[in-house]
Amino acid sequence: MIRHSKTQTCLIYGSALILALLLLLPVLWLFIMSISSTRDLTSLPLAWIPTEASFGNYRDLVSNLDSSAAQSFLYALRNSLIVALCATGLSLLASIPAAYSLSRLPGKRRRGLLFAAIVTFMMPPVAIVLPLYSLMATLGLLNSHFALIAIYCGILVPFTTWLLKSNFDAIPMDLDEAPIIDGANRLQVIWHITLPIAKPAVGAAALMAVLMAWDEFFYALLFTNDIRAKTLPVAIADFAAGRVADYGLISAAGIMATIPPVLLAYFLQKSLVSGLMSGSVKG
C-alpha cells in the first residue's frame, strides 16, 4: 500500500468518523427513544439524553399481556419466526436439488429455466398479488401462516437456487463420479458429497432467506389482518400508524425486531456479504 501523507491521514480519519456517525446515530437515537420517558421525548428543547433511562417499554412489550401493544408484538414475533423459518426450510428443500441439477446436469432448456427464475425473483410483487389474493380468499387461507409461507417460498426459491447453483459450480465434478459409478443415486450424492462441502453456501442461502422473509412487508400487509398471522413488519407499521401514540414504545418494538436480524447478520457476516454479492456479481 502507498503511504499516506499527514493531510491524507487526517482526511481518512475525518471521513471515517463522519461515516461511523452517519451509520450509528439514527439507530442510537432509536435506542435512546426506546429508553426515554414520554416527557423527555416531548420536551422542548428536546432532551437528547434521557433524564431517567428505563427499560420499561421493553418490559411492557414482552410481559404486560393485558396491553394490546404487547399482545400484537408477541404474536407478531411468533408469526414472524414461524413464517420465516418454515419458508426458509421449504425453500432449501426445493432449491438444493434444483441447484444441483442445474449445476451438474445442465441442458439448454434448463439453463433458460435458471434465467426465468432470476426474472421471477426481480419482478415487482404487484404482478402476481391480485390473483394470489383471490386464490387465498377462495381457499379460505387469508390470515394464515400457510398463505405467507407458500408465497415466501415463491420469492425465496428462485433466489436460493441461483445462489446455490453458482456455489455448487465451484465444487469439482469428479467427486460425484465415483459414487455414481458405484450405484448411488443423485439424492445420495447430494446428501453425502455436495452438501457437506457446500455447507457454508447453504448457510449463506439460509441466512439470506431468513432475512428476506423476516423483512417482507407487502404480502404480509395484504394477506394478514389480526394477531393470528400478522408478522412483525405489519405490527410495527400499525404501531407507527398511530395505534400506539407512544414514541418510546414504538422504538422499543423497532429495536427488538432489529435484534434478531442484526445478530444473525453479524454472526454470519462473511456469508451475508457473499450472499449479497452473489446477487450482483455472479451470473
Added chain:
Amino acid sequence: MIRFSRTATAWLLLTPMMTIIIGVVGYPLIKTVYYSFTAAHLAAPGTTDSWIGLKNYIKALGNSQFLDSISNTSYFVCVSVSAEIILGVLVALLLNQKFHGRTLLRALLILPLALPTVVNAMMWRLIYAPDFGALNALLTQIGLIESYRSWLGDPDLALSMVAIADVWKNFPLVALITLAALQSISKDLIEAATLDGASAWQRFWNVVFPAILAPVSVALVLRTIEAFKVFDIVYVMTRGGPADSTKTVSFHVYQEAFAYMRIGSGASYALIVVLISSFLIATYMWLLKKQGNTA
C-alpha cells in the same frame, strides 16, 4: 431400483422448484394478464368473467394520477439510486485505505442492511416528526432552521425525505460490492502505476475505475430494479401523501386494487409496471452476461 436417464433425473430434481415457481408466480402472472382485460371487482364475485378488452389499459394510460405516480417513482429512483452509488463508491474507496478501525467500520456497514425495512421507515418517520422529531431539534439547536418544520407534510419535500431514508439503508450494499471489486485489484498494479509517476487521479481513472465499472453498473441496475418497486417505506412513512406527492407506482396499484377493489384495472396498472421493470431486468441480465463473458 429404477434408474432414470440423465435428462429425466435432471428434470425430477427440478420438480419441487418448478412446482413452487409455477404455482406461486407463473400461474398468478397469467391470471393477472387475464384480469387486466376484465372489469373484475374484489367485492363483486363473478365479475372476473366480464371481458372488457383493452378498456383498462386505455383508461390507465390516460389516468393522470397514474402518470403522476410514474413520475414520482422516477424521481425517487433517480435521486436515491444516484446518491447510493456516489456515497457507496466513496465509502468503498475510503474503506480500501489502511487505517485503524477499518474492520469495525466495515462491520458497521451491515447495520443499515440488516435493519428491517419497516423499522428503518418507522425510525426516520420518528426522526422527521414535525412536533418533537430529532431532525427539527438538531437543526434548530445548531441554528440551521428557525422553527420546526413538517418534513413529511410538505408536498415539495416529502419524497426527497423518503429517498434519504432509503439511501441510508441501501448505500452500504453498493459500498460492499464496490469494496469487493477494489480488493480484487492487484496491489502490484497500483504500485507499478505509482512508480511510473501516475498521479492519484490517473491511478483512479486508469486502474481503479475500469476494475469497478462492471460491478458498480450491476449494483446500479440492481438498485434501480429494487427502487422502482418501492412500497413499504412509502407506506410506513407517508401512505403516499401529502397530496399524493409520494405515491409511487406500487402504491398506486395497491390503492386501485385493495382500497378501491378494482382488480381488473389494478391488474392493467400492474402489468404496465411489470413492462417497465422488464426493461430494467433485461438490462441487468445483459450486464451479467457481459460480465460473465469477460470474467
